[in-house]
Amino acid sequence: NANIKTLYPSLYYSESTRLLKNDGTAWSCGDNSTGALGLDHTDVQYGFKQMTISDIKDMVCSQNRTFAIKNDNTLWACGCFWGDEGNALGLGSTIEANAFTKVPNIDNVKKVIANDDTTLVIKNDGTIWGCGENDDGELTFDSSTNPTEFTQLNITKNVKDIITSDPSEYTYNYIFVCDDGLYFTGWNTIGFLRDKSTLYQNFFELTLIDGSEN
Numbered sequence: 460n461a462n463i464k465t466l467y468p469s470l471y472y473s474e475s476t477r478l479l480k481n482d483g484t485a486w487s488c489g490d491n492s493t494g495a496l497g498l499d500h501t502d503v504q505y506g507f508k509q510m511t512i513s514d515i516k517d518m519v520c521s522q523n524r525t526f527a528i529k530n531d532n533t534l535w536a537c538g539c540f541w542g543d544e545g546n547a548l549g550l551g552s553t554i555e556a557n558a559f560t561k562v563p564n565i566d567n568v569k570k571v572i573a574n575d576d577t578t579l580v581i582k583n584d585g586t587i588w589g590c591g592e593n594d595d596g597e598l599t600f601d602s603s604t605n606p607t608e609f610t611q612l613n614i615t616k617n618v619k620d621i622i623t624s625d626p627s628e629y630t631y632n633y634i635f636v637c638d639d640g641l642y643f644t645g646w647n648t649i650g651f652l653r654d655k656s657t658l659y660q661n662f663f664e665l666t667l668i669d670g671s672e673n
Contacts, residue, residue: 465518473522478507485510485518485527493523494557495538501557511537512559519571524548524578526571527559532583534562534571540591546607547578547591565609572621572633579621579633580609587612587621587635595631596663597645614665616642634668641671 467477475489475496486507487496494501497510512527512535519526524538524547536548539555546554549562565580565588572579577591577598588609589598596602599613620636632645642665643651647658651668 467518467520475504476507477510477518477520477525479515479518483514483516483530485512485515485525487525493539494555495520495523495525497525497527497537497557497559499558510559517571519573521547521573521575523575524573525559526562526573526578528568528571532567532569534565534568534580535559536562547573547576549578549590549607549609551608563608570621572623574623578609579612579623581618581621585617587614587618595646596661597631597633599644599664601663602661616665632662635665637665639673641668642666643668 462480463478464481465479469476473490475487475491477487479485486509488504488507491498491501491504496504497512498504498508499511514529515527516530517528524536527535536550537556537559538548540547550556550560567583568580569583570581577589580588588611590606590609593600593605594602616637618635618637622634631648632643635642644662644665647660647662650658653669
């Protein structure tokens, strides 16, 4: 369909589909037990129905949350957070929202990166913000800090992009694309460093991945 801008297929066990149209409206159908379809209810939706938001520039979906960036660069969220700590919706003490809700304390949003437990934002001014679980230091804070609202990360480098794994999976690290190479934070589960003794260690600050230097 020429009117569809982006299709977001079912992720892992979410069994739902979301799509963004060229006119800035969003539509969804399928399992809605987490409220991530943005329909102001949690019932199964048979057939596509317009979500409770419009004027959308971009949308990012995880298995239990949906984020929308409006044309004014504000961030909106719906869904729920299943973890024991933090709130990856960025809505503070509100851990679920069945309809799109404006995310506080964040604006001028350029890009959203969402996985199962955490959410990162790149703002148009180049700063990086995050919320959610931080058990492995992926948000650059002490592991006891699990921000429930978007908080600026301890990053001073010029970050051009951020990479995470499949948004339906648990992710314990992020890769940051910087001018001088690739950096990571969080749990070193896949051998980012040549030193074998660092495998399965947590890194709470940007750490250069061996061999990625420009």
